[in-house]
Amino acid sequence: MPTTTDHRTIADLTAAHRPGQSLEQAFYLRPDIFAADMRLLEDRWSLAGHVSEVAEAGNWIVAELGAQSAIVVRGEDGAVRALANVCRHRGSRVCVEKSGSGAMLTCPYHAWTFRLDGSLRAAREMPTGFDPAAHGLSPLPIKIVGGLIFISFGDAPPPFGAAEAAIAAMTRLYDWENAQIAARKTFEVSANWKLVMENYHECYHCGPSHPEFSVLHALARPNNRTLSSEPDPRTGLADFEAWAPVSDGRETARVMRSALSDGCLTGSRDGRPMAPPMGRAGALWDGCCVFGELGLLSAFLAYADHGLIYRFIPRAGLESEIEVIWLTADESVAGRDYDLEALTWLWDVTSQEDKLIIERNQAGVSSRAYRPGPFSLMEPGTRAYVDRYVTELALAVGKP
Numbered sequence: 001m002p003t004t005t006d007h008r009t010i011a012d013l014t015a016a017h018r019p020g021q022s023l024e025q026a027f028y029l030r031p032d033i034f035a036a037d038m039r040l041l042e043d044r045w046s047l048a049g050h051v052s053e054v055a056e057a058g059n060w061i062v063a064e065l066g067a068q069s070a071i072v073v074r075g076e077d078g079a080v081r082a083l084a085n086v087c088r089h090r091g092s093r094v095c096v097e098k099s100g101s102g103a104m105l106t107c108p109y110h111a112w113t114f115r116l117d118g119s120l121r122a123a124r125e126m127p128t129g130f131d132p133a134a135h136g137l138s139p140l141p142i143k144i145v146g147g148l149i150f151i152s153f154g155d156a157p158p159p160f161g162a163a164e165a166a167i168a169a170m171t172r173l174y175d176w177e178n179a180q181i182a183a184r185k186t187f188e189v190s191a192n193w194k195l196v197m198e199n200y201h202e203c204y205h206c207g208p209s210h211p212e213f214s215v216l217h218a219l220a221r222p223n224n225r226t227l228s229s230e231p232d233p234r235t236g237l238a239d240f241e242a243w244a245p246v247s248d249g250r251e252t253a254r255v256m257r258s259a260l261s262d263g264c265l266t267g268s269r270d271g272r273p274m275a276p277p278m279g280r281a282g283a284l285w286d287g288c289c290v291f292g293e294l295g296l297l298s299a300f301l302a303y304a305d306h307g308l309i310y311r312f313i314p315r316a317g318l319e320s321e322i323e324v325i326w327l328t329a330d331e332s333v334a335g336r337d338y339d340l341e342a343l344t345w346l347w348d349v350t351s352q353e354d355k356l357i358i359e360r361n362q363a364g365v366s367s368r369a370y371r372p373g374p375f376s377l378m379e380p381g382t383r384a385y386v387d388r389y390v391t392e393l394a395l396a397v398g399k400p
């Protein structure tokens with residue numbers, strides 16, 4: 001386990017951070033900073049999945065973040081709820097698979113059963129005076145925007161504010177509310193979660209590290225074709241970055257419309273359409289894609305004929321996961337309407353490349369010779385991300 005000789009307090013480290021420079025080594029290696037990171041992330045919103053995963057009453061999925069685990073379940077009343085995946089008897093995980101379906105939730109340890117709304121249904125051999133009503137699964141905050149399910153492990157996550165409108169502009173255009181999941185894949189990355197996120201937020205590495213992505217996306221080139229800052233009359237979307245900073249108490253979101261290379265209409269091998277169009281975007285085939293993100297861990301990307309959800313999951317100090325979920329239009333069928341291998345090719349190969357470069361980055365950052373280095377002109381997203389992380393961590397550790 002690599003260690004650091006930097007033992008400054010977190011407050012001193014955040015105060016010493018120099019904008020324009022990558023983070024000090026301690027941020028990537030110290031267990032106390034990982035623990036502080038987790039508290040910060042748990043209190044915020046993170047992307048749990050898509051509503052199509054819980055389409056019917058009784059469908060549930062499990063969403064995890066560090067040591068936390070939530071059950072997202074659709075009830076008999078049609079409502080989608082988030083419940084802490086912690087039994088109210090003696091604390092076992094209740095749902096131990098990634099997803100499932102049933103009329104109730106049964107703890108595997110001593111078989112307490114819970115209704116789909118989390119209330120306790122049955123517990124055997126409990127003493128007189130036991131109150132079932134006081135032993136339901138704890139509800140967690142949940143927010144659904146355009147089919148995307150966000151949850152929080154905190155008691156009072158920041159309100160969405162402008163973030164909701166920014167995300168909804170994208171999900172409405174691409175009709176993500178009625179999308180379905182075509183595929184999902186998890187990439188395990190032996191690196192601190194912040195190196196995963198820093199990598200995701202810049203395209204300086206795209207040219208050297210992502211030959212496939214770079215052919216298709218103007219973003220991979222310096223001074224790439226910029227889109228108008230006025231909303232496109234066809235899509236209603238501008239090439240805009242709508243930040244709603246958390247420092248004023250709201251959740252942070254960004255939606256960015258970005259040009260594909262000339263002649264490219266989607267993220268396929270040859271840039272040509274490969275699946276039925278999604279929502280109004282497909283009818284426009286405007287040669288763009290839209291990147292979106294919420295908070296510090298959740299991102300998504302819309303092409304005209306498919307979409308991607310990225311769930312970034314810190315597991316331990318030097319262990320992270322990237323879950324990639326591919327979305328297609330409602331009622332489209334693999335093999336009939338699209339080729340699944342072709343659909344998943346770009347972000348499968350790109351994510352494998354990312355895993356490799358992030359792990360090499362961690363190896364260097366873990367070494368004694370690592371020092372913070374300067375960001376290039378092609379890394380404004382990562383610079384902003386790092387500065388925002390430092391600001392939010394300083395606020396979080398400063399709270400009583």
Ligand code: FES
Binds near residue numbers: 089107109110111
């Ligand atoms: S811990 Fe769940 S029933 Fe005992």
Ligand SMILES: [Fe+2]
Binds near residue numbers: 200206354
């Ligand atoms: Fe990448």
